[in-house]
């Protein structure tokens with residue numbers, strides 16, 4: 474399976490649309506870029522398709538509908554890869570800004586056939602970079618806690634840990650019937666660009 478990784482010269486600065494190169498590894502048939510772009514009108518249908526492809530994670534209908542609504546209401550990024558048939562929207566991430574210094578990954582989802590190809594890392598990296606540049610120091614995410622045995626969410630927690638998130642607290646009552654694990658990551662501060670002088 475090919476993987477996507479940030480192109481060395483790739484920029485994720487303001488106004489740019491970062492591109493990830495698909496890195497050829499043994500068994501990969503083609504190489505094609507992964508594009509990460511901001512949500513546009515009508516993209517809620519893309520988010521819904523991705524979520525419906527993941528019933529082991531998003532099997533509660535009311536929660537799924539809320540995540541789709543959240544995608545239009547909060548900052549969302551869409552990842553588009555390339556399949557044999559052409560461009561394919563493979564995942565998205567939605568972020569909520571709670572305070573000037575803190576934000577939360579509200580929803581992150583990648584189509585199952587593209588798991589473990591670097592899409593989740595690419596989406597998270599783009600968001601972390603944007604947030605750090607706009608003054609955010611702490612990024613949190615909540616997911617199913619380890620006291621509920623679930624092999625799918627165990628993978629999710631391994632992903633967040635690989636991305637540098639640390640478990641902070643598990644809440645028994647926050648979500649009805651499900652333990653919520655809060656993970657947090659300190660974002661590296663990004664110095665503002667130095668002023669150009671004529």
Ligand SMILES: CC(C)(COP(=O)(O)OP(=O)(O)OC[C@H]1O[C@@H](n2cnc3c(N)ncnc32)[C@H](O)[C@@H]1OP(=O)(O)O)[C@@H](O)C(=O)NCCC(=O)NCCS
Pocket residue numbers: 527530580581582583584587588589590591592593594595614615616617626628629631632633635636
């Ligand atoms: C969680 C999710 C977004 C991760 O996206 P992804 O594209 O599969 O993950 P990546 O390929 O970018 O993985 C980055 C790193 O995370 C870790 N990781 C990811 N999946 C893992 C797994 N199943 N087991 C162990 N480590 C894993 C690895 O260290 C990986 O790096 P490596 O492949 O170089 O070893 C994706 O699997 C997904 O959509 N899952 C279902 C929905 C979900 O859990 N959403 C979050 C709800 S809070």
